[in-house]
Amino acid sequence: MDYTIELDENQLDIIEKILVEELVHIGVNTVLLIDLAGNVVVNLDDGKTQHDIYTLAALAAGNFGAVSEMAKIIGEEDFALLFHKGEKDSIHFSKVTDDLLLINVFGKEVSLGFLRLKVAEAITKIKELTGFVGP
Amino acid sequence: MALINPKKKEVQVKLVYYGPGRGGKTTNLEHIYDKFQNRIKGKLTAIKTYGDRTLFFDFLPLDIGVVKGYNIKMQFYTVPGQVKYKATRRLVLRGVDGVVFVADSMALRRQMNIVSLMDLKENLATFDKDIFKIPLVLQYNKRDLEKEGIRLLSNETLEKDLNQELKAPSFAASALKGHNVVETMKKAISLTVASLQEKLELKG
Numbered sequence: 001m002d003y004t005i006e007l008d009e010n011q012l013d014i015i016e017k018i019l020v021e022e023l024v025h026i027g028v029n030t031v032l033l034i035d036l037a038g039n040v041v042v043n044l045d046d047g048k049t050q051h052d053i054y055t056l057a058a059l060a061a062g063n064f065g066a067v068s069e070m071a072k073i074i075g076e077e078d079f080a081l082l083f084h085k086g087e088k089d090s091i092h093f094s095k096v097t098d099d100l101l102l103i104n105v106f107g108k109e110v111s112l113g114f115l116r117l118k119v120a121e122a123i124t125k126i127k128e129l130t131g132f133v134g135p
Numbered sequence: 136m137a138l139i140n141p142k143k144k145e146v147q148v149k150l151v152y153y154g155p156g157r158g159g160k161t162t163n164l165e166h167i168y169d170k171f172q173n174r175i176k177g178k179l180t181a182i183k184t185y186g187d188r189t190l191f192f193d194f195l196p197l198d199i200g201v202v203k204g205y206n207i208k209m210q211f212y213t214v215p216g217q218v219k220y221k222a223t224r225r226l227v228l229r230g231v232d233g234v235v236f237v238a239d240s241m242a243l244r245r246q247m248n249i250v251s252l253m254d255l256k257e258n259l260a261t262f263d264k265d266i267f268k269i270p271l272v273l274q275y276n277k278r279d280l281e282k283e284g285i286r287l288l289s290n291e292t293l294e295k296d297l298n299q300e301l302k303a304p305s306f307a308a309s310a311l312k313g314h315n316v317v318e319t320m321k322k323a324i325s326l327t328v329a330s331l332q333e334k335l336e337l338k339g
Contacts, residue, residue, distance in 0.1 A: 012142045037230020038194075038210065039138035039147040052177045054147075058194045058210065059180065065226040066191070 007041065015042055015126055022122040023104060026114065029089070030105035033096065036061050041100065051105065060103050064093055083112065094119050096126060136230050137331055145206045146331065149230050150323055153255050154237035155247035156188070156216030159276040162310035163237060164195050164213055167320055170313070171197060189215040192227045202328055203335040209324060216251065225258045233270035233327030234259075235319055237310070238297055240277045242286040245296065252297055270326035271303040274319045279309035 007015070019031045019042065029049040033042040038061035043053045064082065071078050082093040092115055094102045102123065106115060138147045152160040161181065168179040175197055182191035193213040200207060214224040236255065238248040256266040275293045288296075290307060298305055304322050308315035 006139070007141075009142045012140070035136075035138060035230065037136060037138070037149055038212075039149070039230065041138065041140070054196045054208070054210070055177050055180050055194060058192075058196075058212070059182075061229075062182075062191055062226060065229065066223070069222060069226070 012042060016044060018122050018125045019044055019102075022118045022125070023115075026118055027110045028104045028106045028115070030056075030103075032057055032060070032101075032103040034061060034101050034103060035099050036065060036101065038062065049105070056103070060091075060093065060101065064095075064101055081116075092116070092119065094123060096123050137232050139205070139335070143206075144204060145208060146202075146335070147208045147210055148232045148327055148331065149210045149212065150233045150235065150327060151228055151231045152211065152213040152235045152237055153224070153228075153251070154216055154276075155239055155244060155251040156218070158216055158237045158239040158244070158248075158251075159274075159308075159310040160213040160216060160237045161189055161193050163235070163274070163276075163316050163319070164193050164211055166310055166313050166316045167197070167211065168195055170317060174198065188217065189213055190220075191215065191223060199324060199328075203332060205335055207328060211320075218250075221254065221258075224254065225261060228255075228258050229262060231259070231262075231264070231269070232331075233272075233323050235272050235274055235323045236297070236303075237274045237276050238293060240275050240287045240293065240307075241280065242288050245288055245292075248293070249296055267301065270323065270330055271301065272319055272323040272326065273298055273301070273303050273305040274310075274315070275305060275307045276310050278307045278314070279312050 023031045024044055024046060029046045030051055031044045032040060032053060034040055034057040038058035040053055040057045067082055068078060084091045089105055089107050092104045096102050102119060104115060152163055154160050164179060177196050180194040184190045195211040197209045199209050212227050214227045236252060259266050281287050306315040306319045308319060310316050
């Protein structure tokens with residue numbers, strides 16, 4: 001069995017703090033940091049929302065994996081934006097490292113542009129503070 | 136790969152049901168879901184075609200209890216078995232910790248079983264995993280069809296075709312009737328968790 005993502009409690013605390021400050025505080029209702037196998041590394045929410053995060057993570061990893069393969073077929077390295085717009089809530093995906101994805105579920109009160117900015121900041125901080133997250 | 140969360144004291148373990156199309160992978164998970172519904176917080180998620188065939192994967196999370204102070208969360212997946220979904224099967228295998236290979240006992244499916252096992256071996260290799268080293272259980276499914284006069288491969292033939300070199304634990308089963316479905320699952324879990332125990336001891 002491989003354990004290519006290993007984070008200790010301190011690192012998890014730091015990551016949670018970053019995600020709360022950058023994302024939950026701007027109104028994102030669910031934040032998931034997952035690996036591409038579909039495992040949940042960190043999950044946070046606004047206290048009002050309750051999703052089935054394990055199923056969401058499995059589907060998100062599958063979705064991201066499938067979209068990445070489609071990108072390669074059409075000659076792209078990856079797509080810059082992966083985002084699904086709902087009537088009430090939407091989902092945004094970002095790659096953090098080769099093995100980690102950040103998923104944000106947010107409502108209409110959060111603009112996509114602002115979210116993308118905050119996601120980029122969160123990813124930079126996660127990478128800076130922990131050196132490199134993952135292999 | 137198993138994800139150990141030291142903060143939540145939790146380990147997420149990925150077990151994939153693999154095998155040829157229409158072999159009974161989804162039926163295995165459906166039986167497990169029916170049997171353990173009271174212990175499953177989520178639901179069985181199935182991404183299927185209109186013809187009720189697995190298109191992407193099925194997913195079922197199951198908490199199995201505490202090992203070395205860590206709560207073990209099993210994540211069961213199935214893959215789509217049809218030959219054209221090879222790329223999808225590879226995606227689903229990412230991070231796999233253990234495999235249940237569900238073979239179809241019907242005589243006319245003999246070649247499909249062998250092709251599917253080779254496919255598993257190749258797909259595991261793309262993630263630097265060795266079919267001879269990964270926790271693996273074989274299930275020879277559809278044994279119930281014998282009573283209906285359908286020609287089945289003998290256990291010996293299946294063992295020779297699929298397990299001669301692997302020497303993995305194997306179970307004759309009927310996913311439709313629920314025979315040896317839980318036993319297969321338990322063996323796969325015990326092999327997978329056993330390979331994890333050393334790491335959990337080091338974590339403390």
